Amino acid sequence: MAVLMASPAIHAQAEPIDLSFKDMFRATGRGLSPTPALEAANGKRVRVLGFMARLEEAPKGGFWLCSSPVFQDESGAGSGELPPNAIYVIVRGAGKKPVAYLAGKLAISGVLQIKKEAPRLVLTLDSPKEIAPAKGKGSPRQ
Amino acid sequence: MKLLCIGTLAMVACSVIAAPKIRIMPYDQARFIEGQMFDVRVEFTPSAAGRTILQPKLEIGGKDYPVKLDKANGFTIRAFSVAKAGPVNIQASASESGDETAASKSAKIVIESAGGRKRRIKNIIICLGDGMGIAHRTAARVVRFGHTNGIPNGWLNMDQMPGYGAVTTSSLVSMVTDSAPGMTGYVSGSHNDNGSEGVYPDNTPTDAFDNPRIEYLSQFLHRKFGTALGIVTTADVEDATPASQMVHTYDRGKGTGIVNQFFAERNRSGLQVLMGGGRRWFLPQGEFGSSRSSSSNYQYPPDVLNSGWNPGGNTIDTSSMAESIDLIKKFEGQGFKYAGTNTELKSIPADATKLLGLFGFGNMNTSLDKIAKRRTPNKLGVVDDYFAPDQPMLDEMATAAIKVLDNNNKANGNKGFNLLIEGAHIDKMSHAMDADRAIWETLEFDRAVGVAMEFAKQNEDTLVIVLADHECSGFSLIGALTKSMAEMNALPSDKDKTQPGIAPDRQKAVGVYEDAGFPKYNILTDGFPAASDIDRKVVVGFGANGDRFEDWMTKPMPIVDSLLSNDIKAKMQKGDVPTGGKYVVAPIDRSPESLRGFFVRGQVPGVQAVHTGTDIPVSVYTKNRDIWLQFVGPQQNIDIFFKLMRAAMGGY
Missing domain, CATH: 2.60.40.10 (Immunoglobulins)
Known part of the structure; x- marks a missing residue:
């Protein structure tokens, strides 16, 4: 709910910050450390390029965005094949239904939140009215 | 009336x-x-x-x-x-x-009865090729060795084991199992429901950890003889096959609870070695990379703690169940040496008797991607995307595990060990219908089998058994390309040739029968092909496939969506992505197959190939002929447990 509440505060037409997967974390010994770029994007509207994870048991109301293509067989604890920097994307319009798989590279924009519990990175997808007019041929997927 | x-x-x-x-x-x-x-x-x-x-x-x-x-x-x-x-x-x-x-x-x-007066097998090494059917083994052998005049130029390690038979794979609820009951049947003697590990079903579905338990082989032998347990996998250690050595849960997806149980019940199962991916379950909740959560955790049922499952009332250690626990530190506190990279693994003290190795946050990467990094260390690759550029190969993990477990033997009067070595991605890549990666995984797995066999040759009371929990994808060696890579790359697109009367060029490029000939791969000193895409390469079909496009080539990175805005496309074409790969524009799905390959309609719903209900091959090596002979011929999956127990207790 807090995530959903955060979105209206973002200026709908603001150009999103481009955030690259390779600039989100640095490996530090056993774990990962967020980069200043990631921390600066917390609570802001960002645009990330990635691939929708293809899961046999797809989550409901969202999907995982990864830096590279991912297949997930069986249940695998839900996210076994995912890189640790995978972003969980909330699709408000999907409600409690699985989001249909989209192949290929996707440009995803929405409000990023760094949370204290898994999933740590959550991006609430822009609703259609919040998406800035696309340049060129239109939105990433039609 | x-x-x-x-x-x-x-x-x-x-x-x-x-x-x-x-x-x-x-x-x-x-x-x-x-x-x-x-x-x-x-x-x-x-x-x-x-x-x-x-x-x-x-x-x-x-x-x-x-x-x-x-x-x-x-x-x-x-x-x-x-x-x-x-x-x-x-x-x-x-x-x-x-x-x-x-x-x-x-x-x-x-x-x-399993006990007897014959010489006991003390060390059992289960090599589990997840999803590995007989065709995976054949394909790997063909790629690794080739033929001359129809004669194989060599045999895989697992081909050279004398005890060869066939095994059924059904679970308690279906002729088609998943990995959890597929594995537990071998090491508990009972069929389980799909998705469950070491338990029977019950009528309290909201509690996955209160189900009726079955004692595992590792737990029984540890209780009776003090036998140690080692678990080695290329998957996340939470995954079904590794967990099915000692974890009791009805839900294979409860990662926090499963990994907590590794720690809590280590003394009941004799756990001394745990290696694979899955660091995410060990990092404390709140730390980046951690997946520990209350939703996948549990509290021990009091009646379990007050029963024979917890001898003395203190065998199960419930001190580290909280999500906030740093489980790596907890294992280290119990004397486990920790390695997070291959470099660290090689630095483990020679006399170590306990080892925790976590080489990825989730599953480890495939051998094709690990080898690519080793061959070109300065080039960013898939392993870099997963923050795990320095991962060991499965045979290196097996070597380290056996060394540590052998140290245990030397320290405790040769009480023996049970070791699982799992090649997990044979299954995962077969699900993805990624034939080349699946074959490479089988090659990597066989190298680990070789490590186990070498130990068995030196240690008489050792048995090595090669199994699969099930077959995956209907993997089938159907022939070889009749064309060179240059010719394949020059073929026109087949993607619109969907009418039955029009044969796609890539379909016509498949040589069957005598046209398949004998593909010949160049194998480098690391044991893997110099390249997967060779002239006249092996062609694999999938009998349990989902929809796909097929071009018979090694699967590269996907490509840019043509509908992306121009600024984004420009970034991707410049390689401004984690891997630095340069992408081109394509509309759908895995590319470039979807641009040039022909459409293959799957027989199953969903987007992946699935497990099949076919029997799998079993191979057994031990110096004791009376034991390996028992595995010859057809048998049930749960029979394997009883045969292993009889070998371990001298009642064969």
């Missing part, structure tokens, strides 16, 4: 319907060995809402057991066992309010 009969029948039918339904676990015809622990659970379902169960009774082997119903109208007797071989009848009965008719049900279980 006729009317009276109908009336009588109706009354009988009515009274049967009114009686409660009864479910007994273990299921009818379940088998155990003498002294093996298992839980007995009986559940009653009233025939109608509002009715209550009355006078529940339980009799096992002619003896009455006092019972008290729980909130789910059932009861569980924990850690039951039978000392002497023979059939045992479990009989339960009850009536319900509003009807005095008592329902009764029985399950006849069989206790088998």
Whole structure:
């Protein structure tokens, strides 16, 4: 709910910050450390390029965005094949239904939140009215 | 008279319907060995809402057991066992309010003897190629060695084992299993439901950790002989196959609880080595990369802690169940040496007797991607995307595990060990219909089998068994390309050739029968092909496939969506992505197959290939002929448990 509440505060037409997967974390010994770029994007509207994870048991109301293509067989604890920097994307319009798989590279924009519990990175997808007019041929997927 | 009969029948039918339904676990015809622990659970379902169960009774082997119903109208007797071989009848009965008719049900279980006076096998190494059917093995051999005049130029390590047979793979609920019951059948002797590990089903679905348990081979042998346990996998250690060595849960997806159980019950199973991916479950909640969460965790059922599953009341260590725990530190506190990279693995002290290795946050990467990084260390690759550029190969992990477990043997008077070595991505890449990666995974797995065999050759009381939990994808070696890579790359696109009368060029490029010839790969010193895409390469088909485009080439990175805005496309074409790869524009799915490959309609729904119900091959190596002979021929998956137990207890 807090995530959903955060979105209206973002200026709908603001150009999103481009955030690259390779600039989100640095490996530090056993774990990962967020980069200043990631921390600066917390609570802001960002645009990330990635691939929708293809899961046999797809989550409901969202999907995982990864830096590279991912297949997930069986249940695998839900996210076994995912890189640790995978972003969980909330699709408000999907409600409690699985989001249909989209192949290929996707440009995803929405409000990023760094949370204290898994999933740590959550991006609430822009609703259609919040998406800035696309340049060129239109939105990433039609 | 006729009317009276109908009336009588109706009354009988009515009274049967009114009686409660009864479910007994273990299921009818379940088998155990003498002294093996298992839980007995009986559940009653009233025939109608509002009715209550009355006078529940339980009799096992002619003896009455006092019972008290729980909130789910059932009861569980924990850690039951039978000392002497023979059939045992479990009989339960009850009536319900509003009807005095008592329902009764029985399950006849069989206790088998495993002990004997013959020389015991002390070290059991289970090499588990997840999803590995016979065609995976054949394809790997063809790629690795090739043929001359129809004669294989060499054999895989697993081909060279004398005890060769076929094994069924069904679970308790289906002829097609998943990895959890596929593995637990081998090491518990019982069929489980799909998705469950070391437990029978119950009627409390919201609690995945209270189900009736079955004692594993590792737990029994540790209890009886002090045998150590090692678990090595290329998957996340939480995954079904590794967990199915010692974890009891009805839900294979409960990662936090599963990994907590590795720690909590380490002393009950003799866990000394745990290696694979899955660092995410060990990092404390709140730390980046951690997946520890309350939703996948649990509290121990009190009746488990107060039963024979927890000897002395202190064998199960519940001190580290909280999500905020740093489980790596906890393992280190118990004397485990920790390695997070291959470099660290090589630096483990030579006399280490406990080892925790976590080489990825989730699953480790595939051998094709790991080898690519080793061959070109300065080039960013898939392993960099996963923050794990320095991962060991499976044979390196097997070598380290055996060394540590052998140290245990030397330190504790040769009590022996059980070791699982799992090649997990044979299955995962077969699901993805990624033939080349699946073959490379089989090659990597076979190198680990070679490590195990070498130890067995030097240590007489060792048995190495190669199994698969099931076959995956209907993997089939159908032929070889008749064209060179240059010719393949020059073919026009086949993507629109979907009418039955129009043969795609890439379909026509498949050589079958004599046109397949003998593909010849150049194998480098690391044991893997210099390249997967060679002239006249091996062609693999999938009999249990989902929809896909096929171009027969090694799967590269996907490509840019043509509908992306120009600025984004420009970034991707410049390589401004984690891998630095340069992408081109394409509309759908894995590319470039979807641009140039031909469409193959899957026989199954969903986006992936699936497991099949076909038998899998088993290969056994031990110096003891009397033992490996037992594995020759067709057999049930659960038979494997009894044969291993008889080998371990001298009763073969």
